[in-house]
Amino acid sequence: MVKILTGSTKVLILNNGLVCPECQNELSSYFINAIINVADILTMDDSYDYYNDYDKELANGFNTTKMDNPKIINKEKNEVKSKINPYQVYKKISSKVIGQDDQIKNIISIIIRNNMTNNAYVKSNIFLIGGTGNGKSETIKQIAKELDIPYVIEDSSKYTQEGYVGDSVQDAVIKLINEAKDLKKAEHGIIVFDEIDKKTDNGDRSNVATTSVQDSLLKMLEGTNIHTNIGTISTEHITFILIGACEAAFEARRKRLTGKGKIGFTNTDKSKTNELSNPNFIPQDLVEAGFKSEFVGRIDYIQEFNPMDKDMAIRIINESKISIFNFYINELKRYKVDVVMNREEVIECIANRAVQLGTGVRGIRQIVVEMFKNIFSQVIISNATSKQEYECIIDKNIVYDNTKFKLCKKKRQN
Numbered sequence: 001m002v003k004i005l006t007g008s009t010k011v012l013i014l015n016n017g018l019v020c021p022e023c024q025n026e027l028s029s030y031f032i033n034a035i036i037n038v039a040d041i042l043t044m045d046d047s048y049d050y051y052n053d054y055d056k057e058l059a060n061g062f063n064t065t066k067m068d069n070p071k072i073i074n075k076e077k078n079e080v081k082s083k084i085n086p087y088q089v090y091k092k093i094s095s096k097v098i099g100q101d102d103q104i105k106n107i108i109s110i111i112i113r114n115n116m117t118n119n120a121y122v123k124s125n126i127f128l129i130g131g132t133g134n135g136k137s138e139t140i141k142q143i144a145k146e147l148d149i150p151y152v153i154e155d156s157s158k159y160t161q162e163g164y165v166g167d168s169v170q171d172a173v174i175k176l177i178n179e180a181k182d183l184k185k186a187e188h189g190i191i192v193f194d195e196i197d198k199k200t201d202n203g204d205r206s207n208v209a210t211t212s213v214q215d216s217l218l219k220m221l222e223g224t225n226i227h228t229n230i231g232t233i234s235t236e237h238i239t240f241i242l243i244g245a246c247e248a249a250f251e252a253r254r255k256r257l258t259g260k261g262k263i264g265f266t267n268t269d270k271s272k273t274n275e276l277s278n279p280n281f282i283p284q285d286l287v288e289a290g291f292k293s294e295f296v297g298r299i300d301y302i303q304e305f306n307p308m309d310k311d312m313a314i315r316i317i318n319e320s321k322i323s324i325f326n327f328y329i330n331e332l333k334r335y336k337v338d339v340v341m342n343r344e345e346v347i348e349c350i351a352n353r354a355v356q357l358g359t360g361v362r363g364i365r366q367i368v369v370e371m372f373k374n375i376f377s378q379v380i381i382s383n384a385t386s387k388q389e390y391e392c393i394i395d396k397n398i399v400y401d402n403t404k405f406k407l408c409k410k411k412r413q414n
């Protein structure tokens with residue numbers, strides 16, 4: 001039996017999955033989220049091994065106190081590699097991508113699980129669904145970077161069925177190998193097919209060249225060997241992430257929840273009641289949106305990204321480690337310019353406008369770039385070599401008119 005993990009429990013990630021030190025059982029993926037939430041984690045990449053005495057510890061049972069600082073050695077290259085702590089990875093990314101905490105946790109968990117397991121059946125593929133500019137691509141990029149995993153993000157629209165003009169889906173694997181510069185590393189990489197909803201039939205069942213891209217992906221998602229001129233690569237551990245705005249799936253879910261949908265079973269079927277009222281996306285929503293059921297059947301996780309509302313926008317501007325607003329204020333400091341403002345009021349105004357734009361977090365960027373444009377040009381042109389310190393006084397009006405600022409010399413304080 002697997003013991004429920006508590007905040008102080010340590011778990012060990014071995015090449016065959018996650019192991020509970022108390023009972024030495026492999027943990028099911030069900031527990032991975034709990035682990036990310038609560039546990040200290042000792043990790044070990046499958047090509048790395050504990051060095052010296054830890055091997056004996058493993059053979060004799062786990063003693064967590066002695067394993068607090070495991071040294072992880074790459075046997076082949078004989079170099080120490082720093083351990084990856086999934087909890088730290090999660091904390092770091094969620095300080096940049098705001099308001100998508102569960103999404104980040106889930107994706108990290110699945111990717112780690114895919115990479116650690118020896119069992120191809122455990123491998124999961126992910127479908128990310130949500131409107132534009134909410135952090136889908138950014139999350140994947142950050143996770144890949146932090147976990148040191150090669151990845152490629154491909155626009156699905158350029159792919160066609162083999163034999164048609166256009167790229168074949170296998171080309172994405174070759175790109176991943178080029179990115180990884182190593183076949184084995186590529187076998188544990190991430191391939192993203194963005195805008196996959198462009199490969200649905202949209203009601204046009206005769207649109208074979210479009211929908212057959214889904215067919216071409218079936219084997220890859222499941223795990224197959226692909227022969228390239230560099231060597232044969234298995235896709236058994238590659239995490240495939242499919243991304244789509246999928247408005248049709250939102251519509252299908254809305255109909256399902258309001259009882260207006262035809263979704264393969266009747267609303268009176270009691271055993272399906274839970275599914276019908278599930279507020280999350282269910283596979284059937286994707287089928288309704290034009291994906292083939294055999295394609296949807298190869299996706300284990302459908303993860304919705306939260307749309308940006310005003311509160312989320314305020315947090316992104318204020319807190320995100322990649323907030324362009326904070327970045328610009330700091331940039332101005334480098335030019336000896338202090339921005340004087342009612343910060344709360346200005347940020348609220350940016351947030352309101354960004355939500356109206358409807359382009360997600362990209363809207364924040366557009367607004368902030370525009371509102372600081374004149375300030376920067378005036379500061380840089382007039383001030384580059386000056387030792388003089390300045391104050392730039394702004395209020396919420398600058399959000400709509402970028403000439404509304406006052407740049408004045410700071411009075412010397414004696």
Ligand SMILES: Nc1ncnc2c1ncn2[C@@H]1O[C@H](COP(=O)(O)OP(=O)(O)OP(=O)(O)O)[C@@H](O)[C@H]1O
Pocket residue numbers: 096097098099100130131132133134135136137138139245316320322361362
């Ligand atoms: N939740 C967030 N917190 C902080 N920054 C974010 C967030 N979401 C997006 N961004 C920033 O907004 C920009 C666009 O994000 P991203 O490329 O991840 O959008 P997307 O969801 O992939 O959109 P699309 O569907 O249009 O491809 C990036 O610069 C990213 O850093």
Ligand SMILES: [Mg+2]
Pocket residue numbers: 136137138194
């Ligand atoms: Mg994107």
